[in-house]
Amino acid sequence: MEFNFDRQPAYRTEKGAMFCGNSLELMAKMPDNSIDLVMTSPPFALLRKKEYGNEDQHEYVDWLIEFGKMVFKKLKPEGSFVLDLGGAYQKGVPTRSLYQFRVLLRFCDEIGFYLAEEFYWYNPSKLPSPIEWVNKRKIRAKDSVNTVWWFSKTEWPKADVSKVLTEYSERMKKLLKAPDEFYSPAKRPSGHDIGTGFGKDNGGAIPSNLLQISNSESNGTYLSGCKMLGIKGHPARFPAKLPEFFIKMLTEPGDIVVDIFGGSNTTGSVAENLERKWISFDLDINYVAASALRFTASKSDDEIRQIHSNILEKKMVYIEGAKSESN
Structure with a gap:
């Protein structure tokens, strides 16, 4: 897996590499028809700005369309694009935004994707929200389901549901x-x-398209490493079992998996465990540096501090003998 980017990765492992930068610009340097799966969860179209950088609802769909166009070009003909999108409310009123459905329609109508199947990720541990309509006024049920669109370039993408039997x-x-x-x-x-x-x-x-996966991570290499370093973990992580399901079903060992909004790099960590090649991108060097902690289960505290420090100082790190833990 050799791609000619204009920069070194922030860090790499035996199977993959994490880059700090704009994924639109970096993906443009990848060959067309070269990726087996893009699995990602972009910043959601929420009303209030979050520290990880989300777009305004009105601009969100146009913004995400540009990424969709790039992904379409870079996917192999039998490849897939799996997009996790959380719901949102309209500003000031208890009615839902339709943004994730507008994304679906425009991806298919304008870009040329097919909707291979819609999935729904049910997170039973999700906190009640929004507070105003659920907790205070008690006029709405809590929002605990994300839409997960499985897009493909053809009507017959590579897939094997027997790999994810329950x-x-x-x-x-x-x-x-x-x-x-x-x-x-x-x-x-x-x-x-x-x-x-x-x-x-x-x-x-055979599994259903309702994926019940709790997102209640409380320990593991990533969070324990963040605690040891005195830094905050990424506030919008998805659980390892979500990308694991789609990576198993839609790829084979040796295939290339990409996350265009890498965050804490759960996707890369899972891909490493499953013997897939992977590339992840994220704009924030602090999140990129912290994401390396997912691959340091066999490292000492001093080694972890050095890896984290080198990435922040923009010294490319190879995590030799990286042991990935998907928590």
């Missing part, structure tokens, strides 16, 4: 042990023909 339910486990006791092959009222193959053990159940 555990069978207890009832299904009993059925598999003694299928004759639970059902008989027949045509159901719905029209489905349930044959003897229904009782076959396929190693797990």
Whole structure:
């Protein structure tokens, strides 16, 4: 994986590299049709400015469209673009913004993406929000679901759902042990023909497009490293299991995974664990330096301090023997 960027990465590992810079400018230097998967969570279109830099709702869709155009050019024909977007309210009133749906329509209508499938990430540990409508006035339920759009360049992107099977339910486990006791092959009222193959053990159940994943990280290399260094972690991290699901389903070992809004580099960390090549970009050198902590599980505190300091001083770091922990 050799790309001719105009700068050294902030740090690299055996499998990938993290760059500090504008991902639009850096991606422009990558060959067209060269990436297998872009997995990212951009700053959301929130009403109040956040420390990690979000755009105003009215400008957000136009802003994100430019990234979509660039991703479309750089993806391989069978590649995918997975975009995690949180919801938002209109300013001053308890009605929802439609920005993530405008993103969906414009990505498909203007850029040429296909919607391979829509997913919904349900975070049961998400705090009640917005406070005004949920906690104070109690006129709205808490917002706990993000939309996750799976875009593709063709109607037939590379995908294998058998790589992300879920555990069978207890009832299904009993059925598999003694299928004759639970059902008989027949045509159901719905029209489905349930044959003897229904009782076959396929190693797990097909997952649904509702992904229930808590985002309640409380320990691990990243946060413990931040605490040791006395720095703040990125305030908008997604859990490792979210990119893990899509990386497993949409890529193979050796494929190239890119995160254009790298943040704390959860995507790169998961890709490293799964033997994928990866590249991440982020504008903020402080977030970039802290993200290196995800690859320092085998390092001493002094080594971690040196890695972090060198990145802040813009000395390219190779994290030799990087051990990635996806927390």
